Amino acid sequence: MRIALVAGPEAGHAFPVFGLAERLEAADIETVIYTGARWSTGRAADRFAIRELPGLLVADDEDDADAGSKLNARAARMARDLAPLLAAERPDSVVSDVITVCGAMAGEMLELPVIELCPHPLYLPSRALPPVGMGLAPGVGPLGRMRNRVLRAMSARAVKAGVQQRESARSGLGLPARDPGPDARLVATLPALELPRPDWPANTHLVGPLHWEPVDDVLELPPGAAPLVVVAPSTADTGAGGLVDAALAALAPEKLGMPVRVALSMLDSSQHELPPWAVAGSARQDRLLAAADLVVCGGGHGLLSKALLAGVPVVMVPGGGDQWELANRVQRQGSGLLVRPLTADALADACRKVLSDSVFTTAAGDAAASAAAVVDPVQVCIATASGAP
DSSP: OOEEEEEEEEEEHHHHHHHHHHHHHHHEEEEEEEEOOGGGSSSHHHSOEEEEEEOOOOOOOOOOOOOHHHHHHHHHHHHHHHHHHHHHHHEEEEEEETOOOOHEEEEEHTTHHOOOOOOOOSSSTTTTTTTTTOOOOOOOOOHHHHHHHHHHHHHHHHHHHHHHHHHHHHHTTOOSSSSSOOSSEEEEEEEESSSSOOOOOOTTOOOOOOOOOOOOOOOOOOSSSSEEEEEEEEEESOOOOSSSHHHHHHHHHHHHSOOOOOEEEOOOTSSSSOOHHHHHHHOOOOOHHHHOEEEEEOHHHHHHHHHHHHHHHEEEOOOOOTTEEEEEEHHHHEEEEESSSHHHHHHHHHHHHHHHHHHHHHHHHHHHHHGOOOHHHHHHHHHHHHHHH
16 A cells, blocks of 8 residues: 655644654555655655655745635645646555645545545534634533634634635636545544534544654753753744743743753754753654653644653743644643743743642643544554545
8 A cells, every 4th residue: 555645844744744654654554755845855854755745835926924825726736736746656545734735635636535634633613612723712501602603703704715715726626616525534633632522523533643753863961850841942933932042041040949950952052052951952852751840832733742642741832823722722621831921930930830730740641641542543544545434
């Protein structure tokens, strides 16, 4: 069996595809991955068959700030270029990242089974939930349900516009205007981060996070027995800025009120002067988390789910995108605290609370334990590619 996987170049979307490919190949399933050229060298290229995803550069007549245009018109343009490349690979199915819509379109053009990969909780609208992105808990009771309906009505116009853009893009490719949806969907998150809904879509499977380490290096930790705090700024363009400097100020013993050791997990640490109780570098995060007592991060799903799966509580400084939504879900679940706006004092207060109260670690352990309820994504991929119900 041969499966093609498609994802954009952003780490938060490429890494879960690499993680799935690793599992597929361990099951003797051949893979080929279309993604950004940035991954054509290094550990990913050594491990996988990497192909450059065509059409990633923005065309002169495209508005890269228009999410609807990017997810539809631009995706259709990319699908035209991708489809013949996929055809030459002769895959049995296509796994397409949820926002890299060209993969799903190209797979449908070739009449291949299409599997959608959501590298985060399911963000499709639900009649039981407020719109995603607001960070609100599901409304309960008559007033709560009314609030949900009002908020969904406020976003309905944008949703309708997106549907119309998708229909236009699909028609231009010779596909039926109405999007039938994927043949299967993999939701790669912890059950603890998902919200219950009565309208869970058919053929949608909660498979747990699909983590992948881009490097093999192991960071040498600061000496001593003080609690270890891992600080990992967001890799997303929408992540909050200034986290590293604020964290170094907040975690200083005189500010925090206790000694800690700090490991900064980041690609470029050269611009930061480090105190003796801190180290920095690009290294395997799974090794860091195995020794960590606390993670300070931006709230992106990749590191959040990795920390919680390791049973480590978090302090989050969410930026844009879905980080606010995720940070609020984690805070409600009890595994951590969110800080906004970011100041050294506010960050120090949150870190002190989490380090001093075992209730956060207990909740993180509960989140990790929820992974026992997921299904095997490899089996879903095999069944879908073979046409099994």
